Amino acid sequence: MNRYEKQELFRPIGKEGQAILQTKTAVIAGVGALGSALAHQLARAGIGRLILIDRDVVEESNLQRQTLFIEKDSEDMVPKVIAAKERLNAINSSVDIEVHFKQLTGHNAEKLVEDADVVLDGTDNFETRYILNDVCMKNNIPYVYGGVAGSTGTVAVFLRDQTCCLRCLLGGRMLGETCDANGVIMPAVEITASYQTVEALKILTDQSALITPKMLTFDVWTRMNMETKLPFSKADCPVCIKNIYPALQKDFLEAVVLCGRKTVQLSTNRLFDLNQLESELALHHPILTPFLLRVTINGLDVAIFKDGRIHVKGTEDTKIAQEMYEEYFARLVYE
Missing domain, CATH: 3.40.50.720 (NAD(P)-binding Rossmann-like Domain)
Known part of the structure; x- marks a missing residue:
């Protein structure tokens, strides 16, 4: 057939x-x-x-x-x-x-x-x-x-x-x-x-x-x-x-609210070393998978991806997500 x-x-x-x-x-x-x-x-x-x-x-x-x-x-x-x-x-x-x-x-x-x-x-x-x-x-x-x-x-x-x-x-x-x-x-x-x-x-x-x-x-x-x-x-x-x-001609989107998810996505033009981040963020209950690193910061579920993206779940306030990035991630970014 x-x-x-x-x-x-x-x-x-x-x-x-x-x-x-x-x-x-x-x-x-x-x-x-x-x-x-x-x-x-x-x-x-x-x-x-x-x-x-x-x-x-x-x-x-x-x-x-x-x-x-x-x-x-x-x-x-x-x-x-x-x-x-x-x-x-x-x-x-x-x-x-x-x-x-x-x-x-x-x-x-x-x-x-x-x-x-x-x-x-x-x-x-x-x-x-x-x-x-x-x-x-x-x-x-x-x-x-x-x-x-x-x-x-x-x-x-x-x-x-x-x-x-x-x-x-x-x-x-x-x-x-x-x-x-x-x-x-x-x-x-x-x-x-x-x-x-x-x-x-x-x-x-x-x-x-x-x-x-x-x-x-x-x-x-x-x-x-x-x-x-x-x-x-x-x-x-x-x-x-x-x-x-x-x-x-645009650069990466800085902050986007994902549809129906109560999640803000932050995008950067940098790369993350997830193994290093797991160690650096040990106080935030990290869970490392083959695809991402999950942590909990200020009651929000945060997923970090190797390609420079971060999902901040539990808020649609882009300012909160951006401030979290500056406080916890900006100094931990690896080119």
């Missing part, structure tokens, strides 16, 4: 499309709710290569909607990309899966997406989405945008010189509801990811001409659907018209 027989019987893909798909590479930025569903669907479809990028570890609150993870991943605080690769390898061992346990930034984005035939958005914040937008427009890579909050999903495909870009559309603003304020239900996630995957399959089987230049918004709870035609590029758009890519 041919594993992909039923997919090949679908005429728009067929045997030829399936063969093309198995030569292609997709980058998925963010391996949370949307990213898990995207990776799962593309792996089962038989894509040749998946590149997964995520900065986070699995937590119990993820399990309600992030389908690649299990309870033990949460208990062990396994990085999402590591847990995802393990599940995906079990689903389809023929897919080449490359993982990057790091934050996507303006500094590393071009290197991370350089092999991509398509980039799929599984993120939860507009800072990162503008990085994806700018790097895709600069390198002429199709960008499949997706967003979900509550029971509402939004999907659009941005193509260089064929549609406006996300920055052009939104003017660089940080818009939209968040799962932090509105929660999220799994059906909205799965349907949003399914629409994204369909658009990606068109691109990955060399059928980009079938992409409709519209933004789709739907609500699975009220069964509302709306399509909005993407406008032409604005004459003053720095990306579409002027070939200036603001998000790729």
Whole structure:
């Protein structure tokens, strides 16, 4: 039996499309709710290569909607990309899966997406989405945008010189509801990811001409659907018209509140020696894992990563997190 027989019987893909798909590479930025569903669907479809990028570890609150993870991943605080690769390898061992346990930034984005035939958005914040937008427009890579909050999903495909870009559309603003304020239900996630995957399959089987230049918004709870035609590029758009890519010129984000987590992420351009930090922070009940160091400071759960990130859990006050960094970590940073 041919594993992909039923997919090949679908005429728009067929045997030829399936063969093309198995030569292609997709980058998925963010391996949370949307990213898990995207990776799962593309792996089962038989894509040749998946590149997964995520900065986070699995937590119990993820399990309600992030389908690649299990309870033990949460208990062990396994990085999402590591847990995802393990599940995906079990689903389809023929897919080449490359993982990057790091934050996507303006500094590393071009290197991370350089092999991509398509980039799929599984993120939860507009800072990162503008990085994806700018790097895709600069390198002429199709960008499949997706967003979900509550029971509402939004999907659009941005193509260089064929549609406006996300920055052009939104003017660089940080818009939209968040799962932090509105929660999220799994059906909205799965349907949003399914629409994204369909658009990606068109691109990955060399059928980009079938992409409709519209933004789709739907609500699975009220069964509302709306399509909005993407406008032409604005004459003053720095990306579409002027070939200036603001998000790729930024340094690391200094402090970001993570969606729905009551956690502040601090990012630096330095590296941590976790073994040394374990010794230095012995009074703060350190727990060292292969991926991070956990300590408790002033009643807050703090996770330190080798690549210079710190998660301060239990607050959404960026000032508190920054002051903690200055007091406890600034002098312990290793270049």
